[in-house]
Amino acid sequence: MGTGMTPAARIAAAAEIIDSISAGLPAEKALLRWSRNSRFAGSKDRAAVRDHVFEVLRRWRSTAAQGGGSDGRSRMIGLLRQQQVDPDTIFTGEGHAPAALSDAERAAGALPEGNDLLDLPDWLADRLGASLGDRLAPAAEMLRHRAPVFLRVNTRRCSLEAAQAALADEGIETRLHGLASTALEVTAGERGVGRSAAYADGLVELQDVASQAVVEALPLSPGLRVLDYCAGGGGKALAMAARTGGEIIAHDANPERMADIPARAARAGARILTADAPEGPFDLLLCDVPCSGSGAWRRSPDGKWRLDPDGLAELCRLQAEILDTAARLVAPGGILAYATCSMLAEENGDATRGFLDRMPEWTSQFERQFLPQDGGDGFYLRLLAAPGA
CATH class of the missing domain: 3.40.50.150 (Vaccinia Virus protein VP39)
Structure with missing residues (x-):
């Protein structure tokens, strides 16, 4: 059982993993290597660090722009600024927190624009722009955020209402989604889906809407x-x-x-x-x-x-x-x-x-x-x- 990490230590770990990804290691391998070498990290720590890393990957260019650099430390500074968190409150150098910001780091960074704002490689921005036209910007913006979790109700086993009730009994809140008649969007308790009786009994499957x-x-x-x-x-x-x-x-x-x-x-x-x-x-x-x-x-x-x-x-x-x-x-x-x-x-x-x-x-x-x-x-x-x- 891990003893737990502070929020600042989680950010320091994410910055280290991001540097491994920048050096060419696939994200999942970088996360796995860190996890294996960090036995002190509990499940909540691992989930939080993973979330930080994936947020930066979704916003690879804009976090570098706002952080004033392309290393993991700068990208995490940029992510905090995007989340309207003052990096000075995290980068304190105390305990396992990252080292305090330098004057240069405080002054660095700019609001992203162009393909930095789209968070797309230049060549892909061109290809997707040709494919989507004026639908590119809203699509790119959606890609900068975490995807919702959706369930497909097995309507041969139960109704949508029955599935919602069974999930709610286990702390998993859902709502209907108009794109598919079998779909439930999870609004709370998503990490419990795989352990739920509704999932184990085949009432629901994880599937995008x-x-x-x-x-x-x-x-x-x-x-x-x-x-x-x-x-x-x-x-x-x-x-x-x-x-x-x-x-x-x-x-x-x-x-x-x-x-x-x-x-x-x-x-x-x-x-x-x-x-x-x-x-x-x-x-x-x-x-x-x-x-x-x-x-x-x-x-x-x-x-x-x-x-x-x-x-x-x-x-x-x-x-x-x-x-x-x-x-x-x-x-x-x-x-x-x-x-x-x-x-x-x-x-x-x-x-x-x-x-x-x-x-x-x-x-x-x-x-x-x-x-x-x-x-x-x-x-x-x-x-x-x-x-x-």
């Missing part, structure tokens, strides 16, 4: 043969099973990503069969393809700064390859649903238009871009219809 909205937009009905082609941990497969009441087949290029699906399906009372080499034809095939994750950078802000143009180009190549491969598994007249958690046109509209250019007998039935200002993550969905028999 836009991800739920993507599944709601799919033309699902009982009796269809359905494949989740890039299933990952199975969140969308579970949501599809809840809608159809039937079996969903799940596949992923890396089968290890699907390791949790059997337990999750059993908890939810869903029938999901994992397949290394699924055989078509399928009436509906969902491809939630590997992508930049730009719509979900509130949750994984490290990706905002690690993506580069070559990495994006490789993702686009992979997305085209997946589309062309998956299309061969779709039944005549069936639907290929293409989804990303991206806001970049190259991965979304451009990718599906490229597919339609290569496959002119296919047609587009539906297209929607979800943005963070809609309430959840940024997601894209397009329904592509195969030629009939």
